[in-house]
Amino acid sequence: MIVYKSHVTRSILSYQIESGKGGREEDLTEMKCSIIETVYSSNELKSCPIEATFKIIGKKWTVLILREMLRGVIQFNRFLENIEGITPKVLSERLRELQKLGIIRRRIVSEYPIRVEYEITDLGREFEPVLLAAASFSMKNMPKVVFKDGKARNPSDFLIQLQ
Numbered sequence: 001m002i003v004y005k006s007h008v009t010r011s012i013l014s015y016q017i018e019s020g021k022g023g024r025e026e027d028l029t030e031m032k033c034s035i036i037e038t039v040y041s042s043n044e045l046k047s048c049p050i051e052a053t054f055k056i057i058g059k060k061w062t063v064l065i066l067r068e069m070l071r072g073v074i075q076f077n078r079f080l081e082n083i084e085g086i087t088p089k090v091l092s093e094r095l096r097e098l099q100k101l102g103i104i105r106r107r108i109v110s111e112y113p114i115r116v117e118y119e120i121t122d123l124g125r126e127f128e129p130v131l132l133a134a135a136s137f138s139m140k141n142m143p144k145v146v147f148k149d150g151k152a153r154n155p156s157d158f159l160i161q162l163q
Helices: 037-040 049-057 064-070 075-082 086-100 128-141 155-162
Strands: 008-014 029-034 105-110 115-120
Touching: 029 037, 049 064, 064 075, 064 086, 064 115, 064 128, 075 086, 086 105, 128 155
Parallel strands: none
Antiparallel strands: 008 029, 105 115
């Protein structure tokens, strides 16, 4: 399993070179290459894993729905309140798609009046580092778009404020 850290852009791969002379092993050699280069050099890939992820979160509104779920929003009307511009029809479609993919679960809380809540699954929670990496990128590189004062920040700056 690869643990993604936003500050890691290169991985170090160690490999042993076997010489043709008597099969003895040479010293370990280090080679630097990007993690993406390493993944995409694999013969095991059937399709692009980045594209597969963005087929899910790249649809309009989906990433905002996931953001709200990770913030604890579970009710349909709260999604409508928190995601400016989304229509009930589109919200229903996206929630259905996420449910079909196993990213969220739909629960009927009461029959009359009918009350439905949504919960994010463990699979859905795996999007949190992806969204955090996107937020971190914007906070650092596009502060004038993200912050009222236009000053760059890191997500960890907010954790320091909480202490």
